[in-house]
C-alpha cells in the first residue's frame with residue numbers, strides 16, 4: 001500500500017536523545033524541512049527514546065534547542081517513544097500470536113564466544129549489513145516445552161523474529177520506492193541478510209526496527225527521509241510492515257556527513273556537535289552553508 005496521492009505529505013525527523021546532535025543530524029533535519037516545504041507537507045519530530053539506559057533528558061532538551069537554533073520547526077505534538085510502549089508490546093504480541101517470534105536466551109557474551117570459536121576453526125560466521133554476527137539458531141530450535149521452562153525460570157531473554165518463518169509467509173518479494181542519494185527506483189528488500197532481528201530486550205521493551213514501523217504508521221508518515229546508514233534497515237522495516245499490515249511510506253536515504261577520517265560522524269566525537277560549534281561562534285547560517293544549503 002503506497003501513500004495515496006491525495007494524502008498530504010508527512011515527513012519526520014527522529015533523533016535518539018543518547019548524545020548531542022552533530023552536523024549529520026543537522027543535515028538530516030534540514031533535508032526533511034526542505035522536502036516538507038517543497039512537497040507542501042508537514043514535518044513531525046519524534047524522540048526515539050526506548051533505550052532508557054542510554055537516553056537522557058538533557059540530550060532531549062538539547063535536541064529542541066539545536067533544532068530551534070537552526071530555525072527548524074515541527075508540528076506538535078512531539079511523539080516520544082517511551083510514552084507508547086504498550087503499542088509496541090501489542091505489535092510484538094501479534095507477531096507472537098502468528099508464531100513468528102521466539103524467546104532468545106543467549107547473552108551477548110555467549111554469542112561472541114560462539115562466533116570466535118567458529119572463526120578460530122576457520123568457519124566464517126555470517127554478518128549483517130552493519131557487520132554484527134547473525135544470531136545463532138540454538139534458541140530458535142527449542143521445543144515449546146523447553147521455551148516454557150526457560151521462561152518460567154525467570155532467566156533474562158529477548159524476543160527475536162524467526163526470519164525464516166516470517167519470509168515463508170510472503171507470497172511475493174517485498175519492494176520499496178527509493179529516491180535518495182544511493183540506489184534509486186523500485187528496490188527489492190532483502191531482510192534475510194539481518195537474520196533473526198531482535199524485537200524487544202529485557203532492558204529495552206521494543207527495538208528500533210519494531211518501534212520505527214509502528215510510529216511511521218501511527219504518525220501517517222508518507223516520506224521517510226534519513227541517512228544512508230539506515231538504507232539496509234529498510235529491508236527489515238518492509239518485512240515488519242508487511243507482517244503487521246502497515247502502510248508503506250516512500251523512502252529517501254540521503255548522503256552522510258563524514259569526518260576527516262572518512263567515517264560517519266559519531267555522537268561521542270564532540271568536535272562536530274552543534275552546541276560546540278555554536279559556542280565556537282558559528283551561526284545557524286554558517287551551518288546551513290557548510291552543509292550546502
Ligand code: GLU
Nearest residue numbers: 014015016048212226230
Ligand atoms: N533514531 C534514529 C537515529 O537517530 C533514526 C531513525 C530513523 O530515521 O528511522 O539514527
